[in-house]
Amino acid sequence: MKTATPAMARAINDRLALDLLLERGPLTAPQLRTLTGLSRPTVSDLIERLKEGGLIEVTGEYGEDRRGPNARLYGLVADRAHVAGVDLRRDAVNATVADITGAVTGTASAPLRDGTPLEELIEGVLREAAGGHALDSVVIGAPGLVDPRDGELVSGSDVPGWRRGVVRALAGRLGGVPAVLENEVNLAAVAELRTGAAQGSEDFVLLWLDDGVGAAVVLGGRVRRGASGGAGEVGFLEVDGKPFCDQLAARTAGRLGRAELADRVARGAAAFVTLLDPGLVVLGGEMGHEGGDELAAAVSARLRELAPAPAQVRASTVEGNAVLQGAVLTALDLTRDRIFG
Structure with missing residues (x-):
């Protein structure tokens, strides 16, 4: 088994420190030592290396009365x-x-x-x-x-x-x-995974209900595109003899009652749950946002009747675009x- 070279070890340590600064904001050298488990000399070296590379800078001091190198806060150079x-x-x-x-x-x-x-x-x-x-x-x-x-x-x-x-x-x-x-x-699925309803879920399907109807598949924490980019194109799927996208087009969906709308959404979601067993379906797009928890609950109830595997249904929680x-x-x-x- 190959061991890490000194250059590789330095690169790994640098990235570890930079990711901590991204996650937690400015940190002192002692805080970096505690969080990384690295020695005092190693942390001192990586701080100097990152400063010389223009990646971090001193942003202030930690504590009211403390002074000196250990009190300096280091943060990322945002620009x-x-x-x-x-x-x-x-x-x-x-x-x-x-x-x-x-x-x-x-x-x-x-x-x-x-x-x-x-x-x-x-x-x-x-x-x-x-x-x-x-x-x-x-x-x-x-x-x-x-x-x-x-x-x-x-x-x-x-x-x-x-x-x-x-x-x-x-x-x-x-x-x-x-x-x-x-x-x-x-891309919307990436936002749901990082900041939205799918946080903490390695596997899920985002069902996109907007001016267009589609889906994204995330398995193992990664968006799955398929061999030619067609993974998740549920809009082309025929449900009860009609394209799924036509059944949920904005001009049609707006005239449906809540139960009928939930039934149509659940039929499309059932295809993913049956084939992939993702454990979670997120309802996104304008329709998913507007329907909120009420639509998600109605879809969940209908999905339990249609799909062989259990799956949670959640409304998108990403704010904005x-x-x-x-x-x-x-x-x-x-x-x-x-x-x-």
């Missing part, structure tokens, strides 16, 4: 990098920019305009949201199947002006900034892995 999440709607572009700690530093949006190349429009929104900060990575959420092999949409997008190569062209306009395209519901939040979280993962190691 070390900025990332952007983009939610590409059928009628608008929305963007959020955050620093490396995850704090939001800017937002912007713009309606889609006929005749304006999509990459040009997205670039303008990103530059407005960035407010002069250079971007380290961009993650874009859009409706449609995204092929995990080449990052392109497998099927045609409902977004006006979409074509192959939009993301690549955007990256070029931004000076080579890494830009990644992801299915919108997959879940797609944007998932895009920012994904971009932060990419950037932190590159910068923190």
Whole structure:
């Protein structure tokens, strides 16, 4: 069995300290020693290394009367990098920019305009949201199947002006900034996993009930996309001879009583519970939010009658735009892995 080299050990220790600063905020050297279990010399060395690398800085002192090296609080240099999440709607572009700690530093949006190349429009929104900060990575959420092999949409997008190569062209306009395209519901599932109703759950399905109907599958704490990006596309499934997406289209669902709505949602959820046994179904999108705990309880009751395996049903608890939040979280993962190691 191979043992860690000194360089690898240093990298592991550095990342451990940086993750603790992300999770807990500024810490003193003694606090880092306690939390990591590392020795005094090792912590002293990693603090100097991270300061020289521009990753951490002294942010204050701990305690009212304490002075000296042990009282210094070390925190992340928030401006070390900025990332952007983009939610590409059928009628608008929305963007959020955050620093490396995850704090939001800017937002912007713009309606889609006929005749304006999509990459040009997205670039303008990103530059407005960035407010002069250079971007380290961009993650874009859009409706449609995204092929995990080449990052392109497998099927045609409902977004006006979409074509192959939009993301690549955007990256070029931004000076080579890494830009990644992801299915919108997959990104919403990331937000549910990290900050929403699925926190603490390794396995769950997010059933997306909005202007489009779809789903995301999370198993083992990871979004599962399938061989061609089609995992979770429940909208194409026929239920009682009709496409599931048509049965829950906004114009139709708005006329349904609570019991009928819950029955239709449960029939789609039953397919996932029967095949995957995820243990948890989260109801997201506008319909899931508006239905709240009452709809979740009604779906749960009906699901117990339809599916062979038990599953909890919860309403989404992500506040605001879940797609944007998932895009920012994904971009932060990419950037932190590159910068923190």
